[in-house]
Amino acid sequence: MSARTTVERPPAERAAPRPVRPSTPGRPRRRGRLAKWLGSGAVQAVLIVVALIWITPLAGLFLSSMRSERDNASDGWWTALTDPSQLSLDNYTALFEDSGIAGAFWNTVLISVPATLLVVGIAALAGYAFAWLDFPGRDAVFLVVVGLLVVPVQIGLLPVAKLFGAVGLFGTVAGVILFHVAYGLPFAIFLLRNYFAEIPREMLEAARMDGGGEWRIFSRLVLPLGRPAIASLAIFQFLWVWNDMLVALLFADSESQPLTVALQSQMRQFGSNIGVLAPGAFLSLVVPLVVFFAFQRHFVQGVMAGSVK
Amino acid sequence: MADTLKGRAPRARAPQAGAALDARRRAQRRKRRLAVLFVLPAVLLLGALVVYPVLFSVGRSLFDASGEQFVGAANYTEIFQDPATLKAIRNSTIWVVVAPVLLTGLGLMLAVLTEKVRWATAFKLVLFLPMAVSFLAAGIIFRLAYEQNPDRGVLNAVVVAAHDAFEDPAAYPTARVREQSGLAGKTGGPYATEETVRPGSPVSLGFVGVAPDAVPADARPAKAPAGGDGIGGVAYLDFVPGGGGTQGKVDPAEKGLPGMTVEAVHDGKVAATATTAADGSFRFDGLADGEYTVRLPASNFAAPYQGVNWLGPALVTPAIIGAYLWVWTGFAMVLIGAGLAAIPRDALEAARMDGATEGQIFRRITVPLLAPVLTVVFVTLVINVMKVFDLVYIIAPGPVQEEANVLATRMWLVSFGxxxxxxLGSALSVLLLLLVVPAMIFNVRRFRRSRS
Structure with missing residues (x-):
């Protein structure tokens, strides 16, 4: 009954209601009206406070990012609430003029997009093969893939760094992408295989009867049917890579480093670098936030499913 | 190529009868080849970048730092002897024990509460939002929030405001006295009159070193004290902005220092206490005749409360766990909320009809029915908490990094930092892998069961 079941829901049942979407089940109660009113008042108050607590740190980052270095050094961002004249876009203009940060932002895009497309493509192919094609050792290999779900990226850092060093991939965008793809694959294959496996056999048989080759069946039937799972996977993988710092910290050099690493290197002088760090952090947030609001449902499902990682 | 070669053998043996069979076999073989092509990219990548590295790390963990000397399990025993690594293990344990419990509890509470309001969707959206944020950004956000200076860090601003609301803040931390002002003491207090006074004689207590904007807004010009009953006096700022005035005397432009605690001390015992008014005046009435010392206790001069040192060595781990809660509570809440929505309403209604209270329903029906979901949330969180890296790496300031280290950051520092x-780094990464395995097996089992 968790979110994961949603992602795995077979395509044939797609009309069924989704359990995961945040929704308000309106429930009539048989209680005293006053008690109900008071109770719900208290509940509302608690939830409003909690929501405010959750918004405050983000608001703090946003307002800090628009205040001058001097303002940030002398008092807190909340003074901008009563004195909005403190706010300006100067930090952001300075940020974009700083070629290092702009380049790092571009690197983040260059890493995240291919890493997402590759994981989805490779995992979809493999997922289909594991679900519907027959080849020797299929189940054993899939079991290994499931086992690889556990492997934390930390264990790969050192060996892969040596490997990449030997073949000249260390310190390149391609190296970072490859590492992300490899460590994204076990979960991606696992998810897609399980989803594809629930496509009704008759649909595939019918397509084969019509003379469809495997490639045709894969691209014309399986991929479209798998769209919900693929969308969730793509969003999860994209966010994972976009937000990554650890992998790029090791595998990228100063030319290929993404935004997270570029900002991390400024953390040492946190106090004096707020003028770069706050707008930089906000910049790195914008894309995930857009994804979040644009694809709320797939986002929630993707994150839920991916949490198994 | 090998396939084609092998494929010829059966045809040679049964050339005619097997013609149809042969065509089918060939089709099958082609399909197999295709299948292998489908999985090949994945298998190659996984083999080279995941399977091989795991084996390599296991092997590497048995060698010394240089990689030349085989040391057996020495690196693993080192993990449990090296103080810095032990600290990381201790911190990781704290993380794994505290964070998942708090998150599951918080998630359950909020999931139940949101069921009762109409704007649940908006609320869930707000709490889920941090899941989109990178740990780096979350780290920067909380470095800002945890800033110790209450003028800049929002958390300490709140803490100090709350503290000062309950306890009057010391008003004059910088105040001091001039030489030969008749007051003795040191900066930070207490101060006392050098000579004793008797009831009927006035006392004037002149201070300097209080910045004009540090004098309370309600302070009024001080008046030279008059005699009368008891001991009357004035505490004032013996300083005229812009110059002028006489030192040691109350001049018209000089302001009183309101809110000071003043004590009349007789034979080492406090005989009376007074607080200065807006013009700095105070008066002890009804004192028995005798020699008194007028004293200003240190509480008037104590340094102001500066809030909590969130990122100091003592609190850095709880503080980072707090940031982690901010990120993950939405996850726990939404997952538990989905489980909650699946609980049959009939069971709850029936219990309500039977007169069960909301508390009983929650404890006896909701929680047991939710147990599977709660377990999943908990286990998932344990896995993720075990691997926490970025947040610790970012939030802990350099000097306390050592205090905040968890396994993943320690592994990073040992290997690369x-x-x-x-x-030792490889041994730590293998340990990390081993620790995650049981939780992972649980989750995969459950995942598979949910499909069948």
């Missing part, structure tokens, strides 16, 4: 002991 100056430690340069790849043997």
């Amino acid at each position: 100056g430690g340069n002991d790849q043997g």
Whole structure:
């Protein structure tokens, strides 16, 4: 009954209601009206406070990012609430003029997009093969893939760094992408295989009867049917890579480093670098936030499913 | 190529009868080849970048820092002897024990509460939002929030405001006295009159060193004290902005220092206490005749409360766990909320009809029915908490990094961050892998069961 079941829901049942979407089940109660009113008042108050607590740190980052270095050094961002004249876009203009940060932002895009497309493509192919094609050792290999779900990226850092060093991939965008793809694959294959496996056999048989080759069946039937799972996977993988710092910290050099690493290197002088760090952090947030609001449902499902990682 | 070669053998043996069979076999073989092509990219990548590295790390963990000397399990025993690594293990344990419990509890509470309001969707959206944020950004956000200076860090601003609301803040931390002002003491207090006074004689207590904007807004010009009953006096700022005035005397432009605690001390015992008014005046009435010392206790001069040192060595781990809660509570809440929505309403209604209270329903029906979901949330969180890296790496300031280290950050520092002991680093990464395995097996089992 968790979110994961949603992602795995077979395509044939797609009309069924989704359990995961945040929704308000309106429930009539048989209680005293006053008690109900008071109770719900208290509940509302608690939830409003909690929501405010959750918004405050983000608001703090946003307002800090628009205040001058001097303002940030002398008092807190909340003074901008009563004195909005403190706010300006100067930090952001300075940020974009700083070629290092702009380049790092571009690197983040260059890493995240291919890493997402590759994981989805490779995992979809493999997922289909594991679900519907027959080849020797299929189940054993899939079991290994499931086992690889556990492997934390930390264990790969050192060996892969040596490997990449030997073949000249260390310190390149391609190296970072490859590492992300490899460590994204076990979960991606696992998810897609399980989803594809629930496509009704008759649909595939019918397509084969019509003379469809495997490639045709894969691209014309399986991929479209798998769209919900693929969308969730793509969003999860994209966010994972976009937000990554650890992998790029090791595998990228100063030319290929993404935004997270570029900002991390400024953390040492946190106090004096707020003028770069706050707008930089906000910049790195914008894309995930857009994804979040644009694809709320797939986002929630993707994150839920991916949490198994 | 091998397939084609092998494929010829059966045809040679049964050339005619097997013609149809042969065509089918060939089709099958083609399909197999295709299948292998489908999985090949994945298998190659996984083999080279995941399987091989795991084996390599296991092997590497058995060698010393340089990688030349086989040391057996020495790196693993080192994990439990090296103080810095032990600290990381201790911190990781705290993380794993505290964070998942708090998150599951918080998630359950909020999931139940949101069921009762109409704007649940908006609320869930707000709490889920941090899941989109990178740990780096979350780290920067909380470095800002945890800033110790209450003028800049929002958390300490709140803490100090709350503290000062309950306890009057000391008003004059910088105040001091001039030489030969008749007051003795040191900066930070207490101050007392050098000579004793008797009831009927006035006392004037002149201070300097209080910045004009540090004098309370309600302070009024001080008046030279008059005699009368008891001991009357004035505490004032013996300083005229812009110059002028006489030192040691109350001049018209000089302001009183309101809110000071003043004590009349007789034979080492406090005989009376007074608080200065807006013009700095105070008066002890009804004192028995005798020699008194007028004293200003240190509480008037104590340094102001500066809030909590969130990122100091003592609190850095709880503080980072707090940031982690901010990120993950939405996850726990939404997952538990989905489980909650699946609980049959009939069971709850029936219990309500039977007169069960909301508390009983929650404890006896909701929680037991939710147990599977709660377990999943908990286990998932344990896995993720075990691997926490970025947040610790970002939030802990350099000097307390050592205090805040968890396994993943320690592994990083040992291997790459100056430690340069790849043997110990590999052992730590293998340990990390081993720790995650049981939780992972649980989740995969459950995942598979949910499909069948």
